[in-house]
Amino acid sequence: MTKKTLFMILLGAMCVAIASVGACRRWDHQRDGFSVTERPTEKRHVYDYAGILKEGREYAESHLKQIQQAYAIEAVVVSIPSLGDGHTIEQTTSDIMNNWRIGGDHGGRGIVLLLAEKERGVKMEVSYELEGIFTDLFCGYIEDLQLQPYFTSGQVGIGLIAVMEELEKRAQIEAGKGDKKALIARLDQEYLSGGAGAKKELSVHDHKRVRKAGSRFPAGRTPAEAWETMIQAWREKVRDPDLGVYTSLGRLIYRDYQSIPDTRFEENLKSWGAKPYRVLQQGRYAVIFFGNQPGWDNAPFLFFRSKDGWQFDVVHQRKFIRMGPSPVWGVEWSNHPYVEILSSSPGWMGQDRPFADDDACTNEREEETAARILELEEVVRKVPREFGTTMELGRLYAICSMGLKAIPLLEKAKELDRTSSLPYKYLAIAHVDAFYQYRAALRQMEGYVQRAPDDPSGYSFLGYLHLQLHAYNEAIKALKRAISLNPDNCYAYAKLSEVYAGLYKVPASGDKNLSAYKTLSLENLKKAESAATRDPRRVMRLKKELQRKGVLNTFVN
Template sequence: MKSIINNKFAKLFILSVILVCLVYMIMPKRKEAPLPKQNEPVSIQSLIKNDETPEPQTTPSTTSPTTQSTPETPKEKEPEKLPEKSYPAGKTVDEAWETYIELVNDNPRDVDYGIYTEMSKIILKNTENRRHEYYGNPASIYVDKPYKVSQKGNYAVVNFEDPNTKDNLPFFFCKTPEGWKFDLVYQRKLTRFAQEAIVGIKRNISPYNALLRRYPFYHGFDIPLEIKDIYRVSDDAELAKKTRELEALANSPEMTPGKVLELARIYTITSMNAKALPVLEQLKTNFPDKADVYKYAAMVHINSQSDYKAAIAEMEKYVQLKPAYEYGHNFLGFLYSNAHEYKKAQGEFERALQINRLSCYASSKLAPVYYNLYNSLSDMREEKYEYLEKYKNMLKTAANNCTGADYERYVMLIQWKHKVNALPENMQKAPPTPNLPKAPDYDTN
C-alpha cells in the first residue's frame, strides 16, 4: 500500500479521479425531458371562445428552473351584448301599436314575442304570411302615420284617415291577461285586400263588428258557425298548445284520423286555409263518411277564394250525411243564396226552420231570399205578391228570433234592408188590375 502511495503515477491517477468527482458534483445535472403525454380529449365548450377556435398553449421556458413565463397582456374587455328586444304586450292599445310597428320595422327573424297572440305566432312561422301581416305594404309607411284607436271592451282597432284604400285598412288588437296583443287571426278572417280595387271588411259576426262600421263591407262571408267552430281570444293559448302538440305527432302512429280532423278544424277556424285544405282533401279520400270534413272544406273554399260552387258541392255531401241537422241546411241555404239560386236557398232555409223554428240564422237569411224572389218576378204574376207577404212576415220572425247574442245578426238584416231600399211600405202591396179582354167561357162538359 505504501508503495502505491509513494508511486508518483499512482498519486497522479488518484488526484485525477478526485478532481473529476468534484467537477461532476459541482456541475448542475442535466434534466431529462419528460415523456410526451397523450392528448386528453377537449370538450366542445372549452373550445368556444370569441372566434370559436382554441387559443394557442404557451410552453414554459426551460432555460432556468427559477425563470417564470411572462404573463400575457390582458385583452381589452369586449362590450357586453345588449339583450334582444322582447316586444312585449302593451299596457294600452297605443303602446301595443307602437311596439308592433317597432317590431315590423326591425323585422327580426323570430316571431316569439309578447305582442303577438299565440295563434298569430303559429301563422307567422310561415314567412309568406308575414308579408300579408300588414297588407303587403312597406312596414315603414306606418311609422309616423296618424291613427285613431276605436275600442269596445277587450277589442280594439287602429284606424287611419281614408278607409277605402289598402294603405288604410285597420289593424286588430285584443286584450289578454298579459296586455294588448296583435290579433292576426281576426285580421286575416275579416279583411279583404287581394287587389287594389278590392279592399274592405268581410261582413260576418265577430267581436269587432261595432268597430268596423266605417269601412266598405263585402257580403257573402257570413257563414253559420257551430259553437265549437267560433274562434275566441280567450281560447287562443289553448288552441296554440293543441296545434303544436298535433303538429308534433305528424306521420306518427299516434296521429289518429280524429286528431288529423281536429288539426284541420283548428287550421280552418284560425284562418290558416292553405294548411287546412290539403289535410281535408286527404281526409275526404280516406274517410268519405265524416261529415265535418266537408263542412270545413266548404268553409275554406269561401274564406280563401269565395268559391261558392266548390263549397256547394261540399255541403250537399254534408247534408246527405246529416239530413236532419239544422246546421247543414243553413249553410247550404247561405251558399245557394250567394250563388243567386234563390229557390234552392228558400228550400234549405225553410227546412232549417222546420227543424228549429227559433233559428235566428235561418229567419234573418230567408227574408232577403224572399225579397229577391219577389224582385225576380214580373208584376203580372200573383206569386210575386205572395213573396212580398212572406218577406214581411219573415222580417217579424227574425226580429223575434234574433235576440241576445244573436241581435247583431238582426242589425245586419236591417242595414241590408235600408241599403237596398227593401222597405215594405215602399213596395207594391197588390198586383195591378190588368186591362185585358174578358176571357171566353169554355164548355167543361
C-alpha cells in the same frame, strides 16, 4: 300586332322554308290536356294542369274576371307539370300568349303567368299594348320577388293572392289620373333597387336560420305601443314568428311567412310607417283606425289585450278585415266586439256561417287552442294516417284562419274516413273564410248534408251558399229544410227574407211575382224577429238590407 306576334310569324316562315330537310321541330306540348298551340274551348282565367292551384283557383278566377271587367285586361294563370325536353319557360309563355290569343278580345291587352311545377319556374308575359304599364321590371318583381319565393317554399296559394293584388294595383295606375309615366318610373326604380328582374338563382329565407327576436318585440302596454312595436319589426325585417306582440295563434300563423321577401316589409313600412291613426277601444279589444276612406292601406288593424299585454290579433284580422277589388276594403259582419267598434265602417256578409259557438275561435281560449294545435301537429307528424287527430287539426286550422293549411289536411281526412261528415263541413268553412270560394264550399256542404241529413245548420249554410251564388230557388229549398228541422231558427228566417228580397230586387225575366216576394220577405223578417233565438244585431242588419232593396220603407232602430 305585337312585337312578339311578328317574331312568331317570322319564325314560322323560317320553319316552312326548311321543312323539307326536317330542320324545324314543331312546338306542340299536348299532355294532361294542355296544348301550347290551342286554347281550350272553355275560356277562363285559371288553367291548373299541374293541380297546384286547387286551394285558390276559384278566388283567382273571380279576381281576374273583375280585373277584366274593370280594366279591359285579360290575364290568365297557367300551371303545367313540366316544360318538357328542350322547351324554355320564356318560349312556352310567349307561345301561350300568341297561340291562345290572350287579350285578343280586348285590343290585344293580355297577360300570361305561367308556373312550371317540376322546374319551379315562373314567367310573366305581357302583350305589347300593356308594356308601358306592366313593365319588364314589374314582371321581374312578380317573378323573382313576389311569387317565386312562395312557389319554391310550397306556398303558391299565398303567393298567388299577392300577385292578384299587385296586378290590380298596377291596372289602377293606368285607369287613374295624373302623370302615370312618372309614377310607373318611380315604382320601377324601387323594384330595380330591390333586385327585381335580375336573372339569378333565388335564395329563400330558411326558417331554420331565422334569428330569434321575440324578447325585443313584446306585447304593448297600450294598443299604440303595440302598433309601434309592429312597425319597428317591419323596419328591421324581423321574420321570427315568436314575437310577444303577436297573439299565441298569430305566432303559429306567422310560421308560414318566414320566407317572405324583403319587399313585403318595405311595402308595409311605406304604407303604415308614418301614417296618422286613432285608437278605438272597447274593453280588451282595440283597433288602429285610419278612417273609412277607400284604399287598402286604410284598412284597420286589430289588437287584443291578453294577460301579457296588447297583441296583434292575426286570427281576427284575417277573419274580419277583408280586401275587395282595389281600393275597397270592408269589415265582415259578426257578433264580435271588433265589428261593433267598426260598426260605421263598410260592412260585408261574405262569411256569415250559422254554426255553433264551439266552431268559433275565441280570444279568451287562444292560448289553449294554440297549445292544442302544436300537440296535434306533433301527433299527426308521427302518426299521419289516423283520422281523429288529422280531422281535429284540420278543424282547428279551419276555424282559426289557417284555411290554406286546413284544406289539404281535411281532404286527407276525407280519404281516411269516407263516411264521416266532418271533413266536408270544415272544408266548406275553410273555402269561404280563406278565399270566398262559394262554389267549392257548396260542393263540400252538399257532401255534408248527405252524411248529416238531420243537422239544420248544414242546410242553413247550404242555403246561404246558394244565396251568395244568386241561386235563389235552391236557397229557398235548403233554408225551408233547415226550418223544418228546427222551427226556432232566426238565421234561416233572416236568410229566407234576404232571398225573397233578392228576387224582388232583381226578378227573372217575365217573373210577375214581385208583390209576393216582397210579402214573403217581410213575413220572414217578422219570424226572425219573433224567434226565441232572436239575434238583435242580425235583425237590425237585415232591416237595413231590406230598406236598401226597397222591400222595407222605414224602421225604428
